[in-house]
Amino acid sequence: MSAPTNGTVVTHDELANSIRALAMDSVEKANSGHPGMPMGMADIATVLFTKHLKFDPADPHWPDRDRFVLSNGHGSMLLYSLLHLTGYPQITTEELKNFRQLGYRTAGHPEYGHADGIETTTGPLGQGLATAVGMALAERLMAAEYGEDLVDHYTYVFAGDGCLMEGISHEACSLAGHLKLSKLIVLYDDNDISIDGSTALAFTDDVVERFNAYGWAAVRINGHDADAIDRAIATAKNSDRPTLIACKTIIGKGAPTKAGSEKSHGAALGPDEIKGWREAAHWHYAPWEIPEKIYAAWRAPISRNRQIHEEWAQRLAKFDRKAEFERRIAGGLPEGTDKTIADYVAKLKADKPKWATRKASQEALKVLTAAIPEMIGGSADLTHSNLTNTPSTTPLELPTFKGRYVSYGVREFGMVAALNGLTLHGGVIPYGGTFFIFTDYARSAIRLAALMGIRTIVVATHDSIGLGEDGPTHQPIEQLASFRAMPNVLMLRPADAVETAECWQIALESTKRPSILALSRQEVPTLRTEPGTENLSRKGGYVIYGKKDDRELTILSTGTEVTIAIAGAKLLEEKGLKVAVVSLPSFELFDEQDEDYRAQVLGKAPRIAIEAASTFGWTRYVETDKHVIGMRSFGASGPIDKVYKHFGITGEAVAELGLKVAKN
């Protein structure tokens, strides 16, 4: 390492070392964190942020900024250091000093929403990379719609060995290669170290060959050679394919004894190592002390970027669809959407179709995608089962990126991570379909959407044993309960065509959390035919059939089993019992209603529940698990009617249990 200069010229090493110092010192104070990655990738980050990245700390949400994603999120101090050094006002020295402390923005892993400049939450490995694929796709979709005068930016990703070992990296990068997302540039921290030690323990892929197989441009460079980094990024920016730059680096670079070892990966280095680093690097500043000239050098690129930003703003000001562009970026729906939905619901109530709820979803989507041009459909290779396509969502065409329907391939996890990236980028409202059972594959991406609080919409069809012959591997049992247990997810299971339309409205309106629509393969009648267009599903639960007051039994249900509950209720009425059936399309929304409303819906009479799914969690509303008709095992392969009967999920069973419970 060269010594710092005395004059006003700031060297690359000084810039990179300012990252290293901040990362080491903050991890040391927290006595927790990962110094090795920021120290190893400091040179790459320095070149990217000072020579290439298009960003403006004064307007961090500028729609045409380059996106930067730290997929190896444990190296969060790299990002916080960069945001601090380049002048994002929220990441103060005080924040750095309180790294990983409760109530500060500088969490252990970068948390979307904690601070500007954090484009997505990362930490679960591989997902940042997969989310970035969605961002890069959004860029192309928006460019196709609004032109490159307004949308023309890169998506940069830092990723580590762990990211590239994870399966999701395959799904995401295979998809990115297929789509030729040439403005996606991944800088791979090829440091030969993972937590357990040398990557030779478990990981001997030829990564460059692998990415070539995906149709990427892939090169190897020395990740500590600033010129090589600069040249590789410059080349990547002009590639016709996505680029992987495998940067050979030394983890914990500069730490006297721990550099190049897993010992620098996930723990504070200790005072001796830090002292030794300071001496070798000629870094004679106190912890968190950054000389003004170094700050100035970090912030020098801002004037260049600000000019680009200014020119962009002038182009936008003159753009004839400026209002639409801005509305889409802000995430609001087109004016008149509510009326569009209300008119459609009114028609449903008149027509009373007998549809599978997946079919009801497609019919709703026909109306919605026609009215909302930013809706982008897609499926993980189950389009004709999920019924996620409509006349408006024409297939995506390459290389123009015209079209509004993405074939994600058999890549459920990659799809939902891409949905997250599309959503985070802004300007589009994506939804993606798969079988409900395969949300198991995508679960961690749905969780990240919930944690970030973003509008990711998953269409999950074949939502129960009602799918029949495909059998237990394909029949969801515990998925409803498992998402009800997940914070900040709207788990929606509509009972008929009307509720399906209502749930779509809810999903579109819910900008601060993801929604999952669980939809049936089998047909159900339209149950909701009352006049008016109030969206009753918004309340999560309501009396859909029978007596509101004076009842002797309440039957709770969701989805396709509401029809069965009503059949059971009718049998009970024949026996003279006063019954109400409550449809509960969303536990979450129902629990958010005031106590009076909930008490009124649930009533004072004994309650039973029926749902063709794990009974787990229904004791939230009924006294005991014994009062729940549902699944206590996996399903079975067979025609739907036989399967429902086999598991005792029938109107007769409702009547039998209801009579017993009401009489007690």
Add this chain to the structure above:
Amino acid sequence: MSAPTNGTVVTHDELANSIRALAMDSVEKANSGHPGMPMGMADIATVLFTKHLKFDPADPHWPDRDRFVLSNGHGSMLLYSLLHLTGYPQITTEELKNFRQLGYRTAGHPEYGHADGIETTTGPLGQGLATAVGMALAERLMAAEYGEDLVDHYTYVFAGDGCLMEGISHEACSLAGHLKLSKLIVLYDDNDISIDGSTALAFTDDVVERFNAYGWAAVRINGHDADAIDRAIATAKNSDRPTLIACKTIIGKGAPTKAGSEKSHGAALGPDEIKGWREAAHWHYAPWEIPEKIYAAWRAPISRNRQIHEEWAQRLAKFDRKAEFERRIAGGLPEGTDKTIADYVAKLKADKPKWATRKASQEALKVLTAAIPEMIGGSADLTHSNLTNTPSTTPLELPTFKGRYVSYGVREFGMVAALNGLTLHGGVIPYGGTFFIFTDYARSAIRLAALMGIRTIVVATHDSIGLGEDGPTHQPIEQLASFRAMPNVLMLRPADAVETAECWQIALESTKRPSILALSRQEVPTLRTEPGTENLSRKGGYVIYGKKDDRELTILSTGTEVTIAIAGAKLLEEKGLKVAVVSLPSFELFDEQDEDYRAQVLGKAPRIAIEAASTFGWTRYVETDKHVIGMRSFGASGPIDKVYKHFGITGEAVAELGLKVAKN
């Protein structure tokens, strides 16, 4: 296609067409299923089963049989046809006629346990392949232990485009390449078709180049050329690397208009197509009619295999460790294991260590892995966090496959699928570690273990917000509830070192379901110091502190929060309240106890619960969610004490809520 011969010579085409006919006719009768894949892969299957596969329908569990895995499990009729034609007695013509019908062995997807010859349940794409990697690893581990005289077989996999698009194929095949599992042979159905149509819609990987990058041997052949198939398999059997044979095939081969199209993929072909196929193939037999000479030709290889089997049995009979080999294959534990555990538990009760339960797990594993040589440890790159290694589990060495600890890399899903394959192969008892949060990545493999009913053991450390600084991306919230909702899983969360040892005993004994041990990063005292070595955790729940009778409040809890519950109980006792604390290491085991026992443990007094996790599902045991101290949001990054306090999970909160509830 050539015409059938009139004599006794049976051609390859006749053999392959017998598969096609059975598949077409069974799907047609069920009016449900996937004819295209069996028709496309019939030639490959014919060559494999008649010329290469080592198996014996008369002893389908012969330990040294080749393993055959149909990873593209929707083509289940291929497997059922093969089992029927080669003489597995369970798959009768009656079974084929009742394909996908309730109560028959011939489910929509192959279900492990339904019939001999089904080596694993498949359907969720990619997982069969990943499970096969575990089988192939088990073969090498057993060969290293017992020699190739007793263990020397191949693992064959059929896989489709969907399998290779799924992320898990990356994890599994990268691992297999790293381990140089040269006896793993994958026959890839490279038919250019997936459900939505041409794979060109979404999948343009160079698969051969990709697998070369993993260190595999990968070749391309014509999947309808019997000689080419034969040669490629013969070459693969002598490879020093795992082999991928990309077989270019025509989906639905021979169907007049639907061959080569997604129309033959997932629905009955219809009578016209079947008639046309019969004519073109000169197949003049009635549905399910197979001439004796064709049966005979299918079964001819059996005599060769039976001789191999017989020679193997003779070698085993002379083997000096025959009893141990047979015990390990049968899955029983070594004699004396119970006493080993009892002695260890007695020592714990005397020593009263203050350990994190992950540390308690490692200490238990030290004892267990010393006593049980078939235990094979491992971690998804978190060994020193999961504490899954012991002095007995020396690292796996290549190419000898000596050693008992597998570095699975950052591949949680691939790891658990491999654990399933190791378990299914038999002879080893594998366990694998990761953070509890990353069971989200592996969830579908855990589900398959539960569905199959096999002893897969997952060590899931850092089991709550108690992990502290890593923050909400790493803090499990809903994972406990989500596994409690999953059928046939033992979700174990021990409270101290004694319960941890007990839970390990339970996991090892539970041969018919998987276990997940949720273990803490933070320390807890030894709570269980009573005399005796009864494994109380086997009952799922029991009074761990305080009054059994005559109580005014019962506090339910699990894991590290049992210590907090007891702290709260002591505060309440100071106020004169009679309190019991119940530890519930397993909801499942507790629910399996008789009503009397459960009533006695739960008591008649009001109940509250405390767990540092989603409160969802606790209403199973307490009256209302309001009586649960737990998480109703994601966690936060910060030191553990502050995080627990921030979310109100404290002894003081227990006392406050307890007082309120008891007094009502």
